[in-house]
Amino acid sequence: MTPETLDLVAGWVSLVLTLLVFSYLLADNVLYRLAIHVLVGAAAAYALIVATESVIKPWLDETLLVESAGRDEATVMALRAVGPVPFLVGVLLLFKASPRLAGVGNLGLALVIGVGVAVAIAGAVSGTILPLTRETGQAVDDSVVEGLIILVGTISTLIYFQFFAVERRGVVQRPRGLRSLSALGQFFVTATLGALYAGAILTSLAVFSDVVRAQLEFVLNRLGG
Amino acid sequence: MGSHRLIRLLSSVLVISLGLTTLVGLSTAEGTPPADFAAFVLSLVMVIAAVAVFVGVINLLAVHLGRVRRAERGWPYSLLAVIVALGVIALRIADRAELWSGDLEGEQLSERAFEAVQVSLESALAGLVLFFLVYAAYRLMRRRVTVWSLVFTGALLLALIGWIPLDGAEVLADARAWFIRVTVGGGARGILIGVGLGTVAAGVRVLTGQDRSIRG
Structure with a gap:
């Protein structure tokens, strides 16, 4: 078998799988379900491969299987001692499957949640809140009218987020002075979601046309010899 | 103090102490002890996540194999999923062991399979989404028409129609x-x-011990 034959086989496999997926447009059918289960199997296997080759193996190489050349004894001992820790935590997570021992599993989860919360807070502050607040102020410097509209849009959207609202008898109520600003915020949020929806349609249109073009090219090349 | 209460207390202490030290480490300059500690626990969590993925995939395959063994409804699909997964893993092992010879020497068949199977299926599914998005937008206007559904549709149409490069309609694009x-x-x-x-806000609630969902 040559690489060219492999390309041909890959092309046919790709074409058949694409047609199986598009058969869903007619109705949910056996062909579509076959394609989806092929995807499940392949995705699971690739997730396993990436997790093993990109994370677990390098970790083992740098800790449990670390070579002592060029390192002092204490460092090597410390690295080898820390090596099994994530695997032990992984074992702790398995306890979550048992209702009686789920509390033990929480210990493993606690480590993940503690670090995850810290990363989320640091990321939200330094990656979202500060840069976007700075950009919003900058927009006013660049163009006063547009900048002011952006500023009003940002502030009214935040007010619409119910930070100042209280719930009484199942009805969300805002302070009277903020109600009109909140309605303005609802306008900005709705318009933004509409534009994002249009973006999603355009993106899927681009993907769809690309898939159809690639498969048509393959078929036409085969027909043309 | 019962063992359950002790474990709950330990969980809370672990979340708060690790969260705060990691947060301090992420906020300090690289090379300092808190930053090194944060980098260490981050790599630890990354390996834990990889171990969780590993266990999850094994569990998924075990569930599908169980369905095949019990001949449950739809078992041929499960069998197909397991065969594809084992096939991809076998291809990867063969690639790593450099088993291919002749014209195929040096080929990475698992990567070719990834392109032909995974990329093709995901692209086709992403393309399929187009039809559902358009249909959902149509259904929105078929239901009760409100001011907000009109604003949504207006924004959607403006973003779509303005995107079309029509001659003499530059005002729409502008x-x-x-x-x-x-x-x-x-x-x-x-x-x-x-x-x-x-x-x-949610993070601060966890770090100050107000959110105790972790304690189970």
Whole structure:
């Protein structure tokens, strides 16, 4: 078998799988379900491969299987001692499957949640809140009218987020002075979601046309010899 | 103190202490002990996540094999999923062991299979989404028409029609560009800052021990 034959086989496999997926447009059918289960199997296997080759193996190489050349004894001992820790935590997570021992599993989860919360807070502050607040102020410097509209849009959207609202008898109520600003915020949020929806349609249109073009090219090349 | 209460207390202490030290480490300059500690626990969590993925995939395959063994409804699909998964893993092992010879020497068949199977299926599914998005937008207007559904549809149409490069309709493209830059710019910033503030509020609740869902 040559690489060219492999390309041909890959092309046919790709074409058949694409047609199986598009058969869903007619109705949910056996062909579509076959394609989806092929995807499940392949995705699971690739997730396993990436997790093993990109994370677990390098970790083992740098800790449990670390070579002592060029390192002092204490460092090597410390690295080898820390090596099994994530695997032990992984074992702790398995306890979550048992209702009686789920509390033990929480210990493993606690480590993940503690670090995850810290990363989320640091990321939200330094990656979202500060840069976007700075950009919003900058927009006013660049163009006063547009900048002011952006500023009003940002502030009214935040007010619409119910930070100042209280719930009484199942009805969300805002302070009277903020109600009109909140309605303005609802306008900005709705318009933004509409534009994002249009973006999603355009993106899927681009993907769809690309898939159809690639498969048509393959078929036409085969027909043309 | 019962063992359950002790474990709950330990969980809370672990979440708060690790969260605060990692947060301090992420906020300090590289090379300092807190930053090194944060980098260490981050790599630890990354390996834990990989171990969780590993266990999850094994569990998935075990569930599908169980369905095949019990001949449950739809078992041939499960068998197909297991065969494909084992086939991809076998291909990867063969690639790593450099088993291919002759014309195929040096080939990475698992990567070719990834392109032919995974990329093709995901692209086709992403393309399929187009039909559902358009149908859902149509259904929105078929239901009760409100001011907000009109605003949504208006924004959607402006963003779509303005995108079409029509001769003599540059004003539409300009209107779309202004709308995206100003209106959507303001709304998107508000949404993102709101999500950020919500994340910080939820995180602070966990780190101050007010959110005790971790204790089970």
